[in-house]
Amino acid sequence: xxxxxxxxxxxxxxxxxxxxxxxxxxxxxxxxxxxxxxxxxxxxxxxxxxxxxxxxxxxxxxxxxxxxxxxxxxxxxxxxxxxxxxxxxxxxxxxxxxxxxxxxxxxxxxxxxxxxxxxxxxxxxxxxxxxxxxxxxxxxxxxxxxxxxxxxxxxxxxxxxxxxxxxxxxxxxxxxxxxxxxxxxxxxxxxxxxxxxxxxxxxxxxxxxxxxxxxxxxxxxxxxxxxxxxxxxxxxxxxxxxxxxxxxxxxxxxxxxxxxxxxxxxxxxxxxxxxxxxxxxxxxxxxxxxxxxxxxxxxxxxxxxxxxxxxxxxxxxxxxxxxxxxxxxxxxxxxxxxxxxxxxxxxxxxxxxx
Ligand SMILES: NC(=O)c1ccc[n+]([C@@H]2O[C@H](COP(=O)([O-])OP(=O)(O)OC[C@H]3O[C@@H](n4cnc5c(N)ncnc54)[C@H](OP(=O)(O)O)[C@@H]3O)[C@@H](O)[C@H]2O)c1
Numbered sequence: 001x002x003x004x005x006x007x008x009x010x011x012x013x014x015x016x017x018x019x020x021x022x023x024x025x026x027x028x029x030x031x032x033x034x035x036x037x038x039x040x041x042x043x044x045x046x047x048x049x050x051x052x053x054x055x056x057x058x059x060x061x062x063x064x065x066x067x068x069x070x071x072x073x074x075x076x077x078x079x080x081x082x083x084x085x086x087x088x089x090x091x092x093x094x095x096x097x098x099x100x101x102x103x104x105x106x107x108x109x110x111x112x113x114x115x116x117x118x119x120x121x122x123x124x125x126x127x128x129x130x131x132x133x134x135x136x137x138x139x140x141x142x143x144x145x146x147x148x149x150x151x152x153x154x155x156x157x158x159x160x161x162x163x164x165x166x167x168x169x170x171x172x173x174x175x176x177x178x179x180x181x182x183x184x185x186x187x188x189x190x191x192x193x194x195x196x197x198x199x200x201x202x203x204x205x206x207x208x209x210x211x212x213x214x215x216x217x218x219x220x221x222x223x224x225x226x227x228x229x230x231x232x233x234x235x236x237x238x239x240x241x242x243x244x245x246x247x248x249x250x251x252x253x254x255x256x257x258x259x260x261x262x263x264x265x266x267x268x269x270x271x272x273x274x275x276x277x278x279x280x281x282x283x284x285x286x287x288x289x290x291x292x293x294x295x296x297x298x299x300x301x302x303x304x305x306x307x308x309x310x311x312x313x314x315x316x317x318x319x320x321x322x323x324x325x326x327x328x329x330x331x332x333x334x335x336x337x338x339x340x341x342x343x344x345x346x347x348x349x350x351x352x353x354x
Contacts, residue, residue, distance in 0.1 A: 005071070145333065
């Protein structure tokens with residue numbers, strides 16, 4: 001028997017992507033999808049890719065029937081938390097894609113976002129990267145999916161921090177990100193004449209995702225008794241791409257390392273993690289991770305290079321922000337929360353060429 005789910009905020013980009021996966025998931029039955037602006041309108045008017053897969057119409061969240069197994073919240077931060085508080089009482093498991101429950105410390109949340117509307121729920125939430133928190137996610141009632149940039153940075157850096165190979169305070173993450181990461185609501189920065197052809201730094205320091213990245217990497221550092229705390233300089237760039245993130249991470253090696261040390265660190269950290277592919281090829285065109293190679297999939301491709309002349313390591317990670325960076329990660333979390341194989345419904349290769 002399939003699990004009943006509903007998606008709150010399904011007219012947006014993450015909600016639409018989540019719905020795409022949910023409709024073909026063998027263990028999910030989509031009960032309702034909400035939108036305030038498009039209530040009463042068929043879903044396929046906004047998501048033409050779903051023609052023949054659903055005849056559903058958007059409903060207002062006021063008409064939501066909460067008698068379901070899981071609710072996915074694909075809402076802006078601050079909007080999401082009060083809904084989570086209301087819905088958690090119904091017994092449905094909550095998977096929140098916003099930033100509202102990612103940060104454990106309410107003061108850190110307040111520094112990067114605003115005062116938290118329901119801080120008492122923070123301790124209940126599990127951070128939603130399965131490769132870091134698989135066992136906790138299995139038991140969770142409230143999962144906070146990670147930010148898309150944060151996912152790409154954390155998946156690149158976590159094995160290095162765990163293996164104690166780098167000076168933890170020297171991590172620099174330079175990310176290129178596609179326009180869908182800003183959501184479907186109109187904004188001048190994603191208006192075609194402004195965005196077309198762009199390579200734009202928009203938050204060279206102090207990006208909000210820094211908080212969750214440092215939280216998660218410092219937990220790993222503490223677990224191995226690292227002498228220094230992790231500090232990450234994150235600089236994202238908006239580029240001309242709709243989906244995808246490429247993060248190039250730089251850090252200083254603590255002592256000279258060889259490729260074999262890196263292979264060991266990454267393989268051992270990601271044993272049992274089917275969606276992580278280590279990509280490092282000497283010969284082909286596709287030597288390192290590329291967003292095009294993971295577009296439309298739940299894979300995170302991670303690759304590395306040691307600078308032979310300097311004590312420096314370079315890690316590349318590529319994800320699709322709407323899949324591994326949000327909707328696909330949410331389904332992977334759902335699978336774990338409901339005792340399913342984490343690959344269920346999302347084990348799919350990408351396109352080539354694209
Ligand atoms: N885009 C990404 O790549 C990405 C990746 C990871 C995480 N996230 C996070 O995921 C969340 C959703 O992002 P998105 O890109 O999908 O945003 P989006 O495209 O702007 O969609 C937002 C959704 O929220 C609904 N909504 C807004 N205010 C509401 C309210 N007061 N009550 C009920 N529904 C409301 C909108 O529905 P209406 O039709 O009613 O306006 C829409 O369906 C955000 O917190 C974002 O930070 C996004």
